[in-house]
Amino acid sequence: MALEVRNFESLLKDLSDAFSRKQLLQHFHVYQGHVIRLYELEAALKDADRTTASRIWGEFSELHRRHAVAFNGAVFHEFYFEGLTADKTVISESVSELITRDFGSVKVWEEELRAMAEIGDWVLLTYSHPEKKLQQWVVTENHVGVPIHQTILLALDCEEHAWIVDHPGHIEDYLDVYIKHINWNRVNLRLKLMAKK
Numbered sequence: 001m002a003l004e005v006r007n008f009e010s011l012l013k014d015l016s017d018a019f020s021r022k023q024l025l026q027h028f029h030v031y032q033g034h035v036i037r038l039y040e041l042e043a044a045l046k047d048a049d050r051t052t053a054s055r056i057w058g059e060f061s062e063l064h065r066r067h068a069v070a071f072n073g074a075v076f077h078e079f080y081f082e083g084l085t086a087d088k089t090v091i092s093e094s095v096s097e098l099i100t101r102d103f104g105s106v107k108v109w110e111e112e113l114r115a116m117a118e119i120g121d122w123v124l125l126t127y128s129h130p131e132k133k134l135q136q137w138v139v140t141e142n143h144v145g146v147p148i149h150q151t152i153l154l155a156l157d158c159e160e161h162a163w164i165v166d167h168p169g170h171i172e173d174y175l176d177v178y179i180k181h182i183n184w185n186r187v188n189l190r191l192k193l194m195a196k197k
Helices: 010-014 021-047 059-082 093-103 106-117 171-180 184-196
Strands: 122-128 133-139 150-157
Touching: 010 021, 021 059, 059 150, 093 106, 093 133, 093 184, 106 122, 106 133, 106 171, 122 184, 133 150, 150 184
Parallel strands: none
Antiparallel strands: 122 133, 122 150
16 A cells, blocks of 8 residues: 555644744655655656666666655654654653663663764664664664664654754754653554564
C-alpha cells in the first residue's frame, strides 16, 4: 500500500504554546513534499531505462539512490509528529530503566540528544535488536546512517525547517521546546508493542 499524507493539523491547536502556526505549517509542507516526491519517484521508476544502470550515473541509478530519501523523509516526519504532545507525559518505569542502563541516566541521554542534534538532520532513539539495548543514531539526508534491525522510539528532526521560523539561529531553544513536549506515552507504547512481537 502506498504511503498517504497524514493529517497532523490537530497539532496547530494542541501545540500552539510551543510552535507557531507558521512554523508547523512550514513543517507539514516539507513532510507532504516528501510523500509527493515519493509518488513522483516511484512513477518515474516504472518508465526508467534499466539498461542505464550504473554506479557512476544514470536515471535509473539516481532514482533508486534517492528512493530512500523520499521514503524515509516521509516516515521519519510521521514518527516526529506522533512523538509530540501538549499533554504532560512521563517516562514509564521500564523506559526510564532502559535509558539509565544504556546511557547512564536520563540526564546523560538528554545531553547526548542535544549534542547529536548539532551534527545531523535526524536523531533517532531506537531499540537495537542485535544488541538488545537502546541506541541513539545520527542520520543525514534521510538515509545516510540509518541502522538496520531497530525499533524507532523517537525521531528528532534537526533540520532548520523544523525550527528556523520560531528560533532563528538558535537550535538549542528549539530543543528545549521539543524535549518539553515529547510524547512519552507514545514511546512507552512503542516499546510495549515491540515486546509483544
